[in-house]
Amino acid sequence: MADEALFLLLHNEMVSGVYKSAEQGEVVSAAKALEENGRCITKLENMGFRVGQGLIERFTKDTARFKDELDIMKFICKDFWTTVFKKQIDNLRTNHQGIYVLQDNKFRLLTQMSAGKQYLEHASKYLAFTCGLIRGGLSNLGIKSIVTAEVSSMPAYPDTGLHPKTPRSQPELKPRVRCSTNCATQVLR
């Protein structure tokens, strides 16, 4: 569909634009670079959040009320994902205690990139917007969440972990962990 091409190109330009503007200043140390990277990811995530809020409003205008959290997650996996990415989520897992893992085996925003591990570290830049999209959509449906994404290998096997905020601590959530083969992005807020 022609619309998709336009969005994909816009998204790619947005990602490179955000990082290019960040490069304007002098990058003095690895720590500073990490900080800049975090800021860029946050920017992209926030834009996605806005869009997700708006989208879910339009999608659910005429739909029936959702029964429960799982119902909402299924909606995200089926209708929402299909409308945005032309396919459903391939796999949804949950521990029924507030953690959901959505798996997309052919993530559209990454399929145009070459397969191979060397681009893994850049994959997080292309996931930030989508994480925000989901978080924004859930937010407007009354669910507060933290959304992180992981790519295990290119072109695309991202896992999106959704964790509605609960007072219980979530041992799976490890902020700022970066593994060599996995790219885990913790959304910085």
Added chain:
Amino acid sequence: MGTMLRLRHNKDLFVLTYGALVAQLCKDYEKDEDVNKYLDKMGYGIGTRLVEDFLARSCVRRCHSYSEITDIIAQVAFKMYLGITPSVTCNNSSRTEFSLILDKNPLVEFVEELPAGRSSLCYCNLLCGIIRGALEMVHLAADVTFLQDRLKGDRVTEIGITFLRKLDEKKYRRKK
């Protein structure tokens, strides 16, 4: 019915994303002209790649004049990507300056008015960049700007395309 809804929603994704982008740029840049320039540059980057997608999807024939090209932009490209067909007028006798008159503009569907203090913001400047970038990929240099903008109070939205170099039939090649 379900598919139609989905098609409409798909354009929403692009329109809403574009809106979020402009909002972010307004936060990052104080001056309207900086935002406009950024949007134009971004559009240029998109246009250079979009033209390949366009040529692959459409069956446009070889063009022999600027007015043919402008017609294709309005009737094929705009229709394909934005679902609208702006009307085309020619503004000079040497047929190098044209205008696209947009009666409807899906990009501004959710925009009521320009934000306060942003009166010179060319909200849709991305479009100008896209057209410019796409034309350059087929070896045509052009200036593309907004001549009128409904968001600024004008009656219509008008995009002006000025072809800068004379089209030499023999030299013109369509980008593969």
